[in-house]
Amino acid sequence: MTEQNKINEARSILAKYGSPCYIFHSDEYIENYRSHEKALKAAYPKYEVAYSFKTNYAPRICEIVKSLGGYAEVVSDMEYCFAKKLGYENSRIIYNGPIKGPLLAEHMYAGGIVNIDSLDELDRALSYCRENPDHTYKIGLRANIDIGQPIISRFGIDTSSSDFEDAVQKIRSCGNVTLSGLHCHISKSRTVESWARRMKIMLELADRYFPDNPPEYIDLGSGMFGVIEPEVASFFKMEIPSYEDYARAAIAPFYEHYRSFPEEKQPILFTEPGTTLDNRYVSLLSTVTAIKEVRGKTFAALDTSKFNLGKISTDFNLPLKVLPMGRPEKQLKDADFVGYTCLEYDVVYRSYSGSLAVGDCVVFGNVGGYTNVQKPPFILPQCAMVEKKSDGTISLMKRTETWQDVMETYIYEEE
Ligand SMILES: Cc1ncc(COP(=O)(O)O)c(C=O)c1O
Known part of the structure; x- marks a missing residue:
């Protein structure tokens, strides 16, 4: 696409849907999904994607995942309802997380997959099963494992104390419940080596608690690197592994482990x-919207914020492109791009040097996760989101929110 075509496209999107505006590149998303799935399935044919709804529950994205055969991974009744509304069968919804709501009972009754996070939550789930003895239920456990990660995680049931053993016994001594699977998720551990370690520990756990017949599933959570742009990769200061690297180091040993069992x-x-x-x-x-200089420091104010762009925009400079659409162009040096929130720390890009004008379009890349879903109605409502296909077609995925959307749940004094 030529520079001029990019400018024309941005101009027409902003004119039609307002600024700022998210663009979801669906065909590239699908291509990445397929290559991720292909690499892991090649190493273990019974591999399945369970898409983490919390990362971005835009219905269009979740519908694409469903059409590609993915499961839904949800962590609240709200997300469970989203998945049901989109037509996910309970058997293809994994209900995780530390604060499951009352709909957990409906999900378990319908044969859904559930991973329990604590002994207290297990007690609640088991009392429901006991109160409904004419039905059978499946329960999985989230294991809190130590792979040498830098923090003590609060998630899951401790496998280094008697808690995990207790949980297994509680499930197995409840006549109408079976222990169906084991789950873990380790944050801040994206290296191939850490994946190999988590796999090894989970296999040891599976052998211990399922010595004769394997569990129905083992769920390793998330935390692989995707295919990332050089600007993003440089932040991690390491060689970014490919999906095939993960498959070789962590998924192939899983196949080896279970190869002797019938499929x-x-x-x-x-x-x-x-x-x-x-x-x-x-x-x-x-x-x-404005460029100003204060005591030798240059600021460019944008009509977006760190809430639209996510925490990642404060961790490092996101991939950025300026589309010159305004004038007069100024030459800036070490300018900070700041958001609309009235918060001093709302800095969304640091040390920009180059030309810029009021009215220019600034395009931020890599904002698909924990962005639109985490945007609070602070100062401004949320902007629109559109889908762009590789043939250039643009269609609306989410309309711009209005002030009425924000205020409608508050109660007003009667006049
Ligand atoms: C249980 C669970 N699964 C999946 C994810 C998604 O992880 P990622 O965004 O690294 O792919 C998270 C993120 O916190 C999580 O807690």
């Missing part, structure tokens, strides 16, 4: 990609 007894292997699938495939168009 129907081999467990399903889930991972729960979120940012891995999303990040690169959403960008955000925004507009420069």
Whole structure:
């Protein structure tokens, strides 16, 4: 696409849908999804994607995942309802997380997959099963494992104390419940080596608690690198592994472990990609509203914020492109791009040097995960989101929110 065509396209999107505006690049998303799935399935045929809804629950994205055969991974009743509304069968919804709501009972009754996070939550789930003895239920456990990660995670049931053993016994001594699977998720551990370690520990756990017949599934959570742009890769200061690297180091040993079992007894292997699938495939168009200099420091104010762009925009400079659409162009040096929120720390890009004008369009890349879903109604409502196909077609995915959308749940004094 020529520079002029990019400018024309941005101009027409902003004119039609307002600024800022998210763009979801659906065909590239699908291509990445397929190559991720292909690499992992090649190493273990019973591998399945369980898409992490919390990362970006835009219905269009979740519908694409469903059409590609993915499962839904949800962590609240709200997300469970989203998945049901989109037509996911309970058997293809994994209900995780530390605060499951009352709909957990409906999900378990319908044969859904559930991974329990604590002994207290297990007690609640088991009392429901006991109160409904004419039905059978399946329960999985989230294991809190130590792979040498830098923090003590609060998620899952501790496998280094008697808690995990207790949980297994509680499930197995409840007549109408079976222990169906094991789950873990380790944050801040994206290296291939850490995946190999998590796999090894989970296999040891599976052998211990399922010595004769494998569990129905083992779910390794998420945290693989996706295909990332050089600007993003440089932040991590390491060689970014490919999906094939993960498959070789962590998924192939899983196959080796269960190869001797007939296929129907081999467990399903889930991972729960979120940012891995999303990040690169959403960008955000925004507009420069003011450029000012204060005591030698240059600021460019944009009509977006760190809330639209996500925490990642404060961790490092996102991939950025300026589309010259305003004038007069100024030559800036070490300018900070700042958001609309009235917060001093709302700096969305640091040390920009180059030309810029009020009215220019600033395009941020890599904003697919934990962005639109985490935007609070602070100062401004949320902007629109559109889908762009590789043939250039643009269609609306989410309309711009209005002030009425924000205020409608508050109660007003009667006049
Ligand atoms: C249980 C669980 N699964 C999946 C994810 C998604 O992880 P990622 O965004 O690294 O793909 C998370 C993120 O926190 C999680 O807690």
